[in-house]
Amino acid sequence: MGWNEIKRSPFKKVNDERYHITLIVRCSKIRTPNTYTNSSVPVPLFGTRHSLANLNLYIWGTHTLHPMTDIEYIRNLRTPSTEDPLRLLMSACFTGIVCGFDNQAYADYPTIIQLLKYDKIKVSRFCPEDFSFGTPRRLCDIHGGDGFDVLNGKAKVLTEEGDDWTAGMIEGAKKMLEVAQKNNVELCVLMDVSAACGSQVIYEGMRRAENPVYQVGAGVAAALLIRNGYKVISQRDYASMEALYHKLNPAHTVNPDAIDHLQHPWCKEHFGI
């Protein structure tokens, strides 16, 4: 779809969870307001204006972003020891626990494999979806916003079959927050893209749709953790991971070329950030 950005407002901080930018985009191929799809425009679209003069369709909307990873926070963490290890909360599937919807563990991410080798960490592991729905289970995604919107009652979590799993996802998120609080967690390392654990990029609507739509945002559990002051990074936040490795072993040489997920050229181009 040939979307062209016409105008963009500066980023404006709304609160600790949100930044707004307003976009106006145009697609000359669209003739009526009812026929557009926004698969390449990751914004909730609030309005349309049909210009009869040139048959262009103008669409404007507000794009909300939550703050990106906080690498300074990781650099400023205390120096852990084997006696007093760094307290991490991790998506359980990362750590080899079979809790994926498809009855799998997702323990093969190199960044996570390396992290788990350090002896100066104490890992609390939890799967919010397994807590509420068991394993295996159906696949679910957020519709109408991100995890913050779900917590605010403005978006829903639906299975592929259309069943509403919103309440269970919020319950799982609350239990994960409880685990973080009980263990006095200092940093959360969660699986990106998950409707529960995602922290940088998640789907808007079903991931197995013909034209899946990505959005910058957090899953429900990650959003609740962030809202309660916890810092979250994902397996793809390579710069943050490098800072974490250095914290766990000062002899680790930080790769200066490492970037976090939202700094990746694909994200920059796709999301316009």
Ligand code: SF4
């Ligand atoms: S909900 Fe989180 S911990 Fe559970 S399988 Fe999905 S990503 Fe892993």
